[in-house]
Amino acid sequence: MDQRVLAEQFETLRPHLHAVAYRMLGSVSDAQDAIQECWLRLNGSDSDAVDDLRGWLTVVVSRICLDTLRRRRTRRENMVGAWLPELLVTEDVGPEDNAVLDDSVGLALLVVLETLSPAERIAFVLHDVFAVSFDEIAGMLDRSPVAVRQLASRARRRVRQDAPPPVDPATQRRLVLAFLAASRAGDFTALVSILHPEVVFRADVGADQPAPAPLSGADAVARRVLATAPRFARLVRPVLVNGTLGALAGTLDKPVAVIGFTVLDDRIQAIDIIADPKKLRGLRVNG
16 A cells, blocks of 8 residues: 555544553553554555554554553552543633543543553453454454453443442532632631542652552541642642543643542542643643
């Protein structure tokens, strides 16, 4: 196939490949690396022998993501604190903004996907999100279709158990704005009132800095928030984070941290802070 035509077809499929890789890896920069590696492999192959380019590239980028997930799992065995996904940030234009992302890119789901084994994550994402058959995934994982079906089933149970259902955007907005107001005012009582009793506070500051361990419980989390609020409260403003209202400390050009919120039972159930400088440098801004 002519190189120019091949490049044009690849660029047409790039958004699909990015969608696959980001859900696999939870990292914009790693997804971009996987897509670049995918292009190099396509260039080095006999493209004339490929009947279904989209399917072929989906398999290739998934194999690359699988290798990345396995290496990452090994590196994190001794990691203290939390590893959180790189988030997709969009300017917030107010309650009328309905440009939310697909549920399969939601922060809560991405956090749960991080708890799966690489094989479980591949099986779940490819089958449940992108409708790839178990037979195709089996060849990729070097397992039987029955075994792959079991992997996807285990992953699906974990997701149903641990990922809260989508929340009404108005509820998310009300709680996040109340959180920001209480943090700025130093109002402990108001803050506790909007936190779930089992709220979890996680911060990803990167591997090069001392990492705080995850914290749970409304009182403990409120105290942690108010201990740091005086330094950052004035820098924080609402933004859309992976399709739901979150917050950004700093600016899109010079971010200090991105904050994602998960809501359950009309309370904030999780607060996830990305302050890893490497992840912030690759901050993906949509819109």
